[in-house]
Amino acid sequence: xxxxxxxxxxxxxxxxxxxxxxxxxxxxxxxxxxxxxxxxxxxxxxxxxxxxxxxxxxxxxxxxxxxxxxxxxxxxxxxxxxxxxxxxxxxxxxxxxxxxxxxxxxxxxxxxxxxxxxxxxxxxxxxxxxxxxxxxxxxxxxxxxxxxxxxxxxxxxxxxxxxxxxxxx
Amino acid sequence: xxxxxxxxxxxxxxxxxxxxxxxxxxxxxxxxxxxxxxxxxxxxxxxxxxxxxxxxxxxxxxxxxxxxxxxxxxxxxxxxxxxxxxxxxxxxxxxxxxxxxxxxxxxxxxxxxxxxxxxxxxxxxxxxxxxxxxxxxxxxxxxxxxxxxxxxxxxxxxxxxxxxxxxxxxxxxxxxxxxxxxxxxxxxxx
Numbered sequence: 001x002x003x004x005x006x007x008x009x010x011x012x013x014x015x016x017x018x019x020x021x022x023x024x025x026x027x028x029x030x031x032x033x034x035x036x037x038x039x040x041x042x043x044x045x046x047x048x049x050x051x052x053x054x055x056x057x058x059x060x061x062x063x064x065x066x067x068x069x070x071x072x073x074x075x076x077x078x079x080x081x082x083x084x085x086x087x088x089x090x091x092x093x094x095x096x097x098x099x100x101x102x103x104x105x106x107x108x109x110x111x112x113x114x115x116x117x118x119x120x121x122x123x124x125x126x127x128x129x130x131x132x133x134x135x136x137x138x139x140x141x142x143x144x145x146x147x148x149x150x151x152x153x154x155x156x157x158x159x160x161x162x163x164x165x166x167x168x169x
Numbered sequence: 170x171x172x173x174x175x176x177x178x179x180x181x182x183x184x185x186x187x188x189x190x191x192x193x194x195x196x197x198x199x200x201x202x203x204x205x206x207x208x209x210x211x212x213x214x215x216x217x218x219x220x221x222x223x224x225x226x227x228x229x230x231x232x233x234x235x236x237x238x239x240x241x242x243x244x245x246x247x248x249x250x251x252x253x254x255x256x257x258x259x260x261x262x263x264x265x266x267x268x269x270x271x272x273x274x275x276x277x278x279x280x281x282x283x284x285x286x287x288x289x290x291x292x293x294x295x296x297x298x299x300x301x302x303x304x305x306x307x308x309x310x311x312x313x314x315x316x317x318x319x320x321x322x323x324x325x326x327x328x329x330x331x332x333x334x335x336x337x338x339x340x341x342x343x344x345x346x347x348x349x350x351x352x353x354x355x356x357x358x359x
Binding site: 063065 | 189209211212213214216217218219220221222223224225226227228246248249251252255256343344346348350351354355
């Protein structure tokens with residue numbers, strides 16, 4: 001299994017088409033091409049963080065500055081960022097558009113990813129965070145623009161789960 | 170040195186800067202001097218004030234941003250110092266009031282008590298440029314002046330007493346604070 005370069009490009013095109021101007025991210029395998037595209041894009045602010053909770057703060061700053069922003073992280077990073085999501089984003093009604101690499105789910109060969117994969121959806125539900133799965137490269141662009149729109153109108157975190165079907169060849 | 174005296178001395182310089190504070194005493198002391206539309210009080214989410222500052226500074230290169238942080242908050246998010254060092258926005262001044270105490274959450278000793286942990290050394294080790302340590306008001310104001318005049322990111326670690334205000338209460342709802350800063354930034358058209 002390798003990370004899909006073509007589908008990463010489809011995701012990045014979706015990010016651009018949604019008008020996003022800045023990205024905060026913690027690098028991980030499935031996001032490698034996406035991050036390269038962001039790095040090579042002179043019109044994109046990319047901030048790579050040391051731990052995902054920082055990205056919630058950065059996203060809040062970008063939101064108040066009026067800059068359309070998305071967060072790229074792995075699902076384990078989402079789990080690590082929950083206090084920031086609850087205590088900052090939800091408490092202050094800061095929209096977050098999170099693109100989350102859903103590791104540890106259907107087809108996962110690595111044991112260490114599985115518990116995070118199993119618990120990501122229940123945690124999203126418990127937190128009342130609206131989410132969708134992104135599996136089809138032909139649809140992911142629309143899903144991203146809808147996620148950006150919905151986060152902004154609902155002043156809420158929303159999550160698009162980047163599935164194995166989309167991110168691996 | 171008291172944090173409230175530092176903030177009071179700094180207050181005239183904060184009129185046109187975007188200010189992000191941490192929770193509790195620090196927020197209250199700034200608020201009591203006179204609330205402003207360009208102030209954002211992070212009343213929880215300890216550790217993220219500097220991340221908000223980084224987001225603002227990156228998105229708004231023409232604005233000057235001041236983060237009023239604390240030792241307890243920074244210790245909860247030490248990674249932020251490395252992220253700040255990597256991107257080092259020149260329009261950001263990171264002031265860490267180090268009272269060696271988790272004052273606003275019960276007054277427990279923090280890891281910086283008795284000088285065990287040196288936040289300025291950690292910031293330098295993380296790669297932050299222009300790191301100042303201030304043990305008295307003169308050093309603090311001198312460091313602030315130097316930081317504001319420089320065109321580089323600066324970090325000031327100010328040793329202060331573990332004392333806070335005798336009251337808490339701010340007439341601003343949390344979402345209102347975010348909406349207000351967003352509206353302020355829109356109105357001044359960066």
